[in-house]
Amino acid sequence: MSPSKDNPTERRRPATVSIRDVAQRAGVSIATVSRAVNHISTVNAELAQRVWKAIEEVGYLPNTQARALVSGRSKMLGLIVSEITNPFFPELVQEFENLAVAQGYEVLIGSTNYDPARTESLMRRLLQRNVDGVAVMTFGVEEDLVKKLVEREFPLVFVDAAPDLSNIHVLKVDYAEGIRQGVQHLAALGHRRIAFISGPLTQRSPRARREAFLKSMAELGLKVPPEHLVEGSHNMEGGITAMERLIALPELPTAVMCSNDMTAIGALHALYRTTHKVPEDISVVGFDDIHLAQFMLPPLTTVQMSCRDLAAAAVEGLRAGIEQDHPRHGRREWHIPTRLVVRQSSTFPRGSLPALVSGTQPKRSGS
């Protein structure tokens, strides 16, 4: 309760309890308290007892700042995402936080909003705060900076779009396999004319997904006419515009695979404004399994990349970088698997045999 020093003028500073208060109370030195707190095995059991009792009594909380200062470890992790309001991220953040906290780390989150200036200042802020490592879940971090950090052996984890450097961890989402899962699902239902709405083709990851689509179709011996390959922008607007172009075709494809969920949701919106019904007239499949997907009408069939796996790999990668004693060289890659989540935006193509037998209406029970 009483501050360490009984300063008569009592400077405006929160009256916190310090290690000295505990030491005094327990009748030991501050070193012993420190050792007890850190569970150093050499402390006499009885003394430790007394210390813990004193800690309870005075309500002592070790000051993490001081600890960080002397140990050189802040026990904080930086997490950089592009925009926290993008429905994909909150879940990732949640998982990341859970895992980090379980390991005794705190998380400093920042969103870049795709703004390079913001990204840079964010990075600086994180470094100033002495985070022990940073997980970069977006692109657009300047390569120079990354290089400098790598030289310092500063732990970094990237997802997908990583600079081509060694000594960093990269989380690789298996887009190819994910897209294939979606395509195979549609083909299995009987679809042949499957269109694809891609992301912005200026970026690498959307291009990779498009390639994966073409490859999956080729594997099945299915042709993709050029007008079935539309470019979107990985957000709802892009999905709407792209779908409108497909709707304008002389013949509607029976299914659309989308490069991500927001695109698929845009497609759903475009179709909602027409007389075409999902999934009876056209099946729609997304990619990501963002939270939103399950709430859509109809609930969206999509390909999930495990947030938990992603987060786990990120935290693990950072921890490895932080706690290693002799730096391990070489770039480590982590493989993040995907899996298909069948909901109600996909069904047999209209007029196909199974559709005639069961009715095109999918079951509408649980979401």
Added chain:
Amino acid sequence: MSPSKDNPTERRRPATVSIRDVAQRAGVSIATVSRAVNHISTVNAELAQRVWKAIEEVGYLPNTQARALVSGRSKMLGLIVSEITNPFFPELVQEFENLAVAQGYEVLIGSTNYDPARTESLMRRLLQRNVDGVAVMTFGVEEDLVKKLVEREFPLVFVDAAPDLSNIHVLKVDYAEGIRQGVQHLAALGHRRIAFISGPLTQRSPRARREAFLKSMAELGLKVPPEHLVEGSHNMEGGITAMERLIALPELPTAVMCSNDMTAIGALHALYRTTHKVPEDISVVGFDDIHLAQFMLPPLTTVQMSCRDLAAAAVEGLRAGIEQDHPRHGRREWHIPTRLVVRQSSTFPRGSLPALVSGTQPKRSGS
């Protein structure tokens, strides 16, 4: 580039540049560097110049931990939400972060998942990290703890559900006005038989919203038969169940006001499984304007409480508490206004004159 002390064994510690490196480089004392960095006006302009140049050259970043340790201010704010995956929060988090960063603060986020144990450990973590203040955007923080913190004059901001204590800031969302806006909107469209799906009535805030609904209806001289008052649980499941009960009534109400958006979304789902169409057969209005609302089919008409206002008030409240010199007493309340966002889940009741004239189909342009 070189560490402050040239320790031959070079302990595993990131080679950071310290204030001493700058001082040496600029040929001044560390005190001068400190003053220059902090823009103390008494420093000689020419010296300051030299210092800044040196800072550039050696790539110095002030260590926030050390700063915090000596100043007693961490320049970090805690933000406690119930669950980051609840679509209402990411936006709040984003705004909060933006504002805090603009003021030089970093944000430590934590979610409680409605778990008291987790909440408590979260609070302890935040205090240990020496955050300068905490915004509590959920209920369930133990009153005892709060009381202790208030005694220490620790800055706290609560939203809505605040313990009954003085010396804290409370953000009051004007539910009564918000609900009224929804009801008036429906009444203006010509609805008379308006049902209400509430949240769990064991909690205060849902009860307040229900009261507000009854009051708003009474103001308009509209009766609410008991079967039009259904209890939900502020999530989709609850919304579905509640709506199913309304659907089972001999006569469907022409409109439903919902205690929050997730409930409304549940209602939409329940209706989707029937032949009733939204909004032609029944209008649905939500409350919160979560991100999801605009993506629903049809896009959800709802009452928005301004995230930006909420976040701004929270940050302002904390800053006031942190930077005040002489503690201001009394509990300060901030009023957060609401506003109606008309989308496409509400329209005239079927068969009403305007409906016949314009067709019940609402315009389906931009979402």
Added chain:
DNA sequence: ATGAAAGCGCTAACAC
């Protein structure tokens, strides 16, 4: 106006 020095709360040598 500038520098020397004390000390924020803690950990980790180093003595005993």
Added chain:
DNA sequence: GTGTTAGCGCTTTCAT
């Protein structure tokens, strides 16, 4: 095993 003490990087008196 325990206590004493020297810093971690910085701000802030207090001299000059």
